[in-house]
Structures are given as structure tokens and as C-alpha cells.
Amino acid sequence: MISQESHGPGESHGPRESAAGPGDAAAPVLQVRDLRKTFQPRGLLNAGQPVVAVDGVSFALAGGSTLAVVGESGSGKTTLARMIMGLEPPTSGSVEFFGRAQPRRMRTRDRRAHARVIQMVFQNPYRSLDPRQSVGAAVEEVLRHHFDLGRQDGRARTAELFDMVRLAHNLLDALPRELSGGQRQRVCIARALATNPRAIVLDEAVAALDVLVQAQVLNLLADVQEQTDVSYLFVTHDLAVVRQIADDVLVMKSGRVVEHGPAGEVLDHPEHPYTRLLRDSVPRPGWKPARRPADDSPTVPA
Amino acid sequence: MSALVPARTGPLRGSGGGATVAIRCFGAFAVLLVLLPLCAPLIAPADPNAGDVLSVLQPPSSQHWLGTDASGRDLFSRLVFGSRTALLGPLVVVLIATSVGTALGVLAAWNRGWVDSLIGRLFDLVFSFPSMLLALLFVTVMSPGLFSAALAVSIAFVPAIGRLVRSTALREVNEPYVQALYTQGFGPVRLCVRHVLPNLWPVIVAQVTMSFGYAMVELAGISFLGLGVQDPTADWGAMINTGQGSIVRGFPQESLYSGIVLVLAVVCFLSLGDLLSERRDGGRR
Numbered sequence: 138m139i140s141q142e143s144h145g146p147g148e149s150h151g152p153r154e155s156a157a158g159p160g161d162a163a164a165p166v167l168q169v170r171d172l173r174k175t176f177q178p179r180g181l182l183n184a185g186q187p188v189v190a191v192d193g194v195s196f197a198l199a200g201g202s203t204l205a206v207v208g209e210s211g212s213g214k215t216t217l218a219r220m221i222m223g224l225e226p227p228t229s230g231s232v233e234f235f236g237r238a239q240p241r242r243m244r245t246r247d248r249r250a251h252a253r254v255i256q257m258v259f260q261n262p263y264r265s266l267d268p269r270q271s272v273g274a275a276v277e278e279v280l281r282h283h284f285d286l287g288r289q290d291g292r293a294r295t296a297e298l299f300d301m302v303r304l305a306h307n308l309l310d311a312l313p314r315e316l317s318g319g320q321r322q323r324v325c326i327a328r329a330l331a332t333n334p335r336a337i338v339l340d341e342a343v344a345a346l347d348v349l350v351q352a353q354v355l356n357l358l359a360d361v362q363e364q365t366d367v368s369y370l371f372v373t374h375d376l377a378v379v380r381q382i383a384d385d386v387l388v389m390k391s392g393r394v395v396e397h398g399p400a401g402e403v404l405d406h407p408e409h410p411y412t413r414l415l416r417d418s419v420p421r422p423g424w425k426p427a428r429r430p431a432d433d434s435p436t437v438p439a
Numbered sequence: 440m441s442a443l444v445p446a447r448t449g450p451l452r453g454s455g456g457g458a459t460v461a462i463r464c465f466g467a468f469a470v471l472l473v474l475l476p477l478c479a480p481l482i483a484p485a486d487p488n489a490g491d492v493l494s495v496l497q498p499p500s501s502q503h504w505l506g507t508d509a510s511g512r513d514l515f516s517r518l519v520f521g522s523r524t525a526l527l528g529p530l531v532v533v534l535i536a537t538s539v540g541t542a543l544g545v546l547a548a549w550n551r552g553w554v555d556s557l558i559g560r561l562f563d564l565v566f567s568f569p570s571m572l573l574a575l576l577f578v579t580v581m582s583p584g585l586f587s588a589a590l591a592v593s594i595a596f597v598p599a600i601g602r603l604v605r606s607t608a609l610r611e612v613n614e615p616y617v618q619a620l621y622t623q624g625f626g627p628v629r630l631c632v633r634h635v636l637p638n639l640w641p642v643i644v645a646q647v648t649m650s651f652g653y654a655m656v657e658l659a660g661i662s663f664l665g666l667g668v669q670d671p672t673a674d675w676g677a678m679i680n681t682g683q684g685s686i687v688r689g690f691p692q693e694s695l696y697s698g699i700v701l702v703l704a705v706v707c708f709l710s711l712g713d714l715l716s717e718r719r720d721g722g723r724r
Contacts, residue, residue, distance in 0.1 A: 222622045249624030257622050265615035267634050279623050325619070332623065 164236035166336045166368045167198040167221065167255065172230035174216050174392075190216040192392035193230070198336060201362065203369040205383035205400065207376060207415060213392035214372045218340045221370070222257050223248060234335075253283060256329035260341040262321035266313040272324040273299070273309030279331040298327040301364070302357060319350035323357065330361065336368040343378060355382055376419045380404055388412045458714050465711040469648075472704055476523040483516035487673045496690045508678075508693045509685050518696055521673035524585055525704065528667070529654035531589040533647050536596035536654075541643060543597070544604025545631050548612050558605075562598035570595030570657055578666045585658075585674075588667040592657045596650055600643075607642045611635050641719040649712030652705045659701055675701045 172194045178185040191213040198204050206214045219225040221232055223243045232239045234254045240247055259265040266275055277295045280286055286294060296306055302323040313321055322342060329337050339358070343351040359382065361367065371383060379386055379400060386403045388396040388411065395409045407413045475482070484504070491511035499506045505514040547558040565573075570592055577591035578584075611617065612635060620630050659676025661667040668674035670681060675697040682693025 224618055224622065245624070245626040248621070252622060252624035257619065259615040259619060261615055265619050267616045267620070267638070269637050270634070282623065282625060328619070328623075 164233070165197040165199050166234065167370070168233040168236070169197075169217075169221065170195050170231045170233070172217065172220060172232065173228045174213070174220060174225065175228050189392050191220065191227075194387075194389070194392075194394055195230075196387055196394070196397065198368050198370055200335065200368055201366040202384045203362070203371055203382055205371045205373060205379040205386045206389060207373055207379055207386060208389035209374060209415070211391075212389040214389050215340055216392075217389070218257070218338050218370065218372050221255065222338060223251055249283070252334070253332050254334055255336045255338065256332060256334040257338040257340065258322070258325045258329050258342040261345055262318045262325060263313075263345070265325055266321060266328075268313055271310045271312055272316065272321075273311075275313075275324065276328045276331050279328055283332045294331075295327075298330055301330065301361065302327045317350075318346050319354060322346060322350075322354055326354075326357070326361070330365070330367075333365075334367060336370060338370045338372065340372045341374070342371075344373065344375065351378070358382065374415075376404065376416055388415065458718055462711065462714045462718065465707050465714065468707045469711055472522065472707065473526065475519060476526050479519050479523060483513075483519040485513035485516045487512060487516040487520040488671045489513075496685055496688065499692075505696055506690070506692050508682065509690075514693060514696060517673040517678060518675070518700060521675045521678060521697065522700075524662075524668045524672060524674040525655060525659070525676070525701070528585050528589045528592075528658040529651045531586075532593045532596060532654035532658070533651050535590070535593035536600055536650060537643065537647050539593075540597045540600030541604045541636070541639075544601040545608050545635060545639075547601075547605045548608035549627060549631060549635075555605075558601070562601055565594060566598040568595065571660065574657075574661045574666060578661075583666050583669055585662075585668050588658055588661045589654075592654055592661070595657075596654065600646055600650065603642065603646055604639060607639050608635060611638055641715070645712050645716035645719055647712075648708055648715060652708030652712065655701070655705050655708065 172191055173189070174191040175187040175189050177187050194213075194217055196204065206217065208214045216225060220227045223239065226241050234251070239251065243251060266272060270278070273292075273295050276298055277291045280294050280298075281291045284294075295309065299306060299309065304320060304323050304327065308316065308320065313324070316324065322345075325342075326337075343354050346354060355378065358369065362369065369382070371379070373379060383400040385398065386396075386400045387394055388403065388409065390411045396403055396407065396412045403412060404416060407416055489512065491507070493511065494503070494507055495509055495511040497503050497507040497511075503513050503515065505518065508514055508517065543558050543561075547555040573595050574588050574591035577587045581587040581590075617630065617635060620634060658667055659674075659679070662674050662676030663680045665677075665680060668677045670677065678697035679694045679701070682691070682695070682697065685691070685693055
């Protein structure tokens with residue numbers, strides 16, 4: 138077991154000083170203000186209109202809550218997640234953690250502090266782990282990068298994280314290719330939890346898994362949230378998943394927020410026609426697509 | 440001289456079993472070739488540089504297994520000792536070219552933008568110079584010898600390795616696992632050295648093996664022109680050159696034997712590199 142001095146996510150929930158430095162404890166974990174991202178298509182003469190991927194998105198993520206960002210492919214939800222993670226510099230707007238703005242270009246020191254506040258689980262569990270590193274070593278590397286842990290403590294803490302995501306200890310030395318998709322995604326969740334973050338961005342994190350494994354991982358995420366009070370930003374196109382896990386939902390279309398509100402309300406009484414369209418395209422018992430009127434065209438005004 | 444081409448992307452092998460046997464065979468031969476210069480004094484029956492004017496251009500005999508050259512030196516001993524420069528040269532080339540090429544390739548792939556463009560143009564510049572021309576330049580500025588020849592060939596080989604590493608690293612850097620490590624706050628140097636490079640290793644090893652073979656040909660060519668290894672030091676390339684004079688006198692042995700061992704060694708390294716790159720392509724994920 139690990140000594141009390143080391144900061145493991147298991148021991149220190151509740152109020153803790155923000156790793157990002159002096160922050161306002163009352164402020165939301167994550168506050169996004171008027172975030173914009175445009176891509177300039179590269180041509181010989183730099184011709185072409187800039188593509189607006191994310192257009193003036195604002196929202197707040199409260200501690201211990203789950204916000205789902207939904208939208209079809211190309212709606213800008215992944216670009217939004219990448220900007221929050223510092224993988225893409227925003228064109229304008231700001232990303233704040235505990236009221237403290239994230240620098241536009243992050244140095245290694247900034248990224249390290251950032252990693253202590255927010256983590257990400259990627260869509261493809263087959264490619265988000267170093268194929269040459271055992272999964273236990275992958276988690277331990279992150280732990281020892283962020284916390285002053287010896288080899289012994291590192292191993293012990295890794296094993297605890299494996300318990301947390303319900304992975305057997307005999308998988309600690311396995312290579313990623315020896316694991317199933319669901320197991321790998323659990324490793325990715327354990328690795329994300331290793332820095333003791335206050336929020337985790339899950340970018341289509343269950344989309345590549347089959348329905349049964351999906352449900353297991355979602356339950357696991359709910360349990361982890363209960364234990365650690367971590368917030369989730371759940372990027373998905375699957376409204377069934379949203380209903381199961383999200384407190385709030387943010388509907389994106391062409392880079393803009395078209396609807397934002399409590400998940401139950403938005404899903405049961407969608408105000409925007411696009412949300413209705415998204416909702417109606419979820420297969421469910423009794424769903425008969427043929428019954429839809431012929432003039433219900435899928436193109437919806439923004 | 441053959442152009443330096445990046446390791447060929449071979450067809451996907453079904454099981455890879457046949458390839459593994461071939462890799463072992465060529466690998467064993469390569470190990471023998473590496474042991475030869477190390478154990479040269481134990482193997483060679485005579486001093487490779489001790490001439491004997493009374494026994495010039497001797498046919499093979501029990502005393503001189505492969506005969507003697509125009510200065511009466513034991514050909515077999517010269518071939519054995521010649522392996523030293525023949526292998527040391529490519530080793531230097533591969534060490535310099537691979538380390539510089541890999542560093543530049545990863546640097547370009549990681550930073551992209553103007554760093555990538557600059558390194559790309561640099562590669563173009565060096566690539567547009569034939570390595571033989573570069574060697575001539577170096578030999579003129581410095582002095583004829585193995586080291587200046589090897590240095591010239593090293594520089595000429597950097598672009599091929601650098602470009603291969605850059606394109607492979609570019610693919611690797613965009614993998615989610617690298618981005619995951621990036622968001623976990625790891626510095627770029629640590630990330631590249633600990634995670635990206637080990638995943639490029641199979642590509643680099645295949646390319647290194649091939650480059651070794653090509654470097655051997657290039658250096659032999661330079662020595663053949665008299666710009667590389669200088670007489671009396673035994674070297675396969677230089678021996679092809681010095682043996683030329685004896686061919687018309689009815690003694691083709693010196694050029695012939697050194698040519699044969701050179702071809703065998705080059706074929707071995709090129710095939711090994713080819714097989715390794717095939718296995719790498721077939722076995723990737």
C-alpha cells in the first residue's frame with residue numbers, strides 16, 4: 138500500500154489545491170469562453186476559404202458533473218476537445234481551469250500542470266497505447282512523472298488503479314496487443330486517472346467497443362466519478378450513451394452550439410430541429426423508419 | 440555506382456517463416472563477416488604487407504593458398520586483412536549517417552512547419568550531389584584516405600535515412616498514443632527518445648543494414664579510384680584496382696577474389712536489409 142504523503146487519486150478527493158497554480162476553488166473545473174477555431178486550407182497560393190471548425194462555443198463544466206457534447210461527424214466536437222487538451226491552439230477565445238486561463242501555446246511545464254487538472258481518453262483503444270510498452274508500465278510512467286514515487290510505490294499505486302478500473306493484476310505486464318478493446322480502454326482510463334485529474338475528456342471513448350463492453354465501461358466511469366468526484370466531458374454522437382451518463386448536454390452543429398441544457402430536458406423536449414433529428418435517428422424498440430413522412434428531409438437550418 | 444534507395448516495401452509475406460530462415464542465414468553470414476576483421480591475425484597465415492620479390496604473381500599453392508600479387512604479398516592474407524577497412528568504413532558511415540539522419544528526421548517530423556521545410560531543403564541539397572562527387576571534394580580538401588571517404592559517404596547517405604525516418608516518424612507522431620503522452624505532460628525529447636524512437640527501430644535497423652551494403656560499394660568504388668584506402672593497406676576495393684595491372688599478365692586472381700568477396704558481402708547486407716524491411720511491413724499491427 139501507498140503512504141499517505143503521496144497524492145493518489147484514491148486518497149485525496151474533495152478540495153485540493155489546483156495543480157495549475159492559484160485557482161478559484163469555487164470556479165468551475167473547466168470554463169470555455171467563445172472558443173473559435175478556423176483552419177486555413179493549404180494550397181499553392183493559400184487559396185480557399187478558411188474552414189470554421191468551432192465557432193464561438195462557451196460552456197462551463199462543474200466539479201463532479203458530466204457534460205455530453207453531441208453532434209454528427211464534422212460538427213467540431215473533436216476539435217473542441219483537442220483545443221481543451223492543448224493539442225490544438227484556439228484561433229480565439231479562452232479555456233480556463235478553476236478560473237485560470239490556459240496559455241495559448243503551452244510549454245512543457247504548462248502541459249504538466251495541465252495534465253494534473255484534465256486528462257483525455259481517446260477514441261481508438263487500439264492505438265492510444267505505446268505498442269512496445271506493457272500496460273502496467275504505461276500507467277506507472279505517468280504516475281512517476283507526476284508524483285515523487287519510488288519503484289515500489291509506483292507499482293503499488295498502478296495496481297490500485299488497475300483495481301479501480303477492474304483489471305486483473307496479471308495484466309500489468311501484458312502488452313497492449315494482448316488485450317481486448319475493452320481492457321485497453323480500461324487501461325487508458327487508469328492512465329488518465331493516474332495524474333489525479335479533476336476532469337477527463339472522453340472523445341468517443343466507447344464508440345469503438347461493442348454494446349456489452351460499452352455498458353461495462355460506462356458503469357465503471359460512473360463508479361469512478363462517485364469515488365473521485367471527477368468531471369467528465371463526454372464527446373459522443375450516441376444519444377443512448379448521453380441519456381445514460383450525462384447531466385447536461387450540449388448539441389453542436391457546424392461548429393456552433395445549437396442547444397445546451399440538462400440532458401433529460403434536451404433529449405425529451407428538444408427545441409432545435411437538429412437535436413430532434415439526432416434524437417430520432419437513434420434506433421429504439423418500435424422504431425419504424427418507413428413511417429417517417431417523406432418530406433422530412435435530413436437537411437436542417439442551422 | 441548504384442543510387443541509394445530507401446528500403447523497399449516488400450509484399451506481405453504469408454507466415455514469414457521462410458523469411459525468418461533466410462534472415463538467420465544471411466544474419467549468420469553477416470556475423471562471420473564481422474568476426475573476420477576481428478580475428479584477422481589469427482586467420483591470416485602471413486603478414487599481408489610483407490612482399491617477396493622472388494615470389495610475385497604465384498598461382499595458388501600450399502604456401503600461398505590463393506597465390507600472390509605483383510609485389511609478392513600473400514593474397515589470402517590480404518583478403519582477410521582487407522575485410523578490416525571494408526567493414527570499418529561502412530560502419531563509420533552507418534553510425535554517422537544513421538544518427539544524424541534519425542535526429543534530423545525525428546526533429547522534422549516532430550516540429551513540422553519551418554523546421555521541417557528547412558531540413559527538407561537541406562536533404563534536397565545534399566541529395567542532388569552524387570556521393571562520388573562529394574567524396575572527390577572531401578578527398579581534395581582533406582587528404583585521400585578511408586576517413587575522408589567515409590565522411591563524404593556519410594553525408595551523402597544522411598538524406599535517404601533522414602527522409603525515411605521523417606516519413607515513418609510523421610505517421611508515428613500522429614498516433615493517439617503519442618498525443619496521449621503529450622497531454623500527460625511529457626517533454627518532447629523524452630517522448631521522442633522513449634516512445635517514438637523505439638517504435639521506429641525496426642525501420643531503422645532494416646535501413647541501416649541496407650545502407651551498410653551500399654556504403655561498402657561506394658567506399659570500394661572510391662578506393663578503386665585510388666581516393667580511399669591507400670596502398671599498402673589491404674582493402675577489397677583498392678585490391679581490385681591494383682590487381683588490374685596483373686590481369687593482362689594472365690593473373691586475374693587479385694581483382695577477381697577481392698571482387699567476389701566484395702559482391703558476396705554486399706549481397707548479404709542488402710538481402711538482409713530487404714528481408715528485415717519485408718518482415719517489418721508484414722508484421723506491423
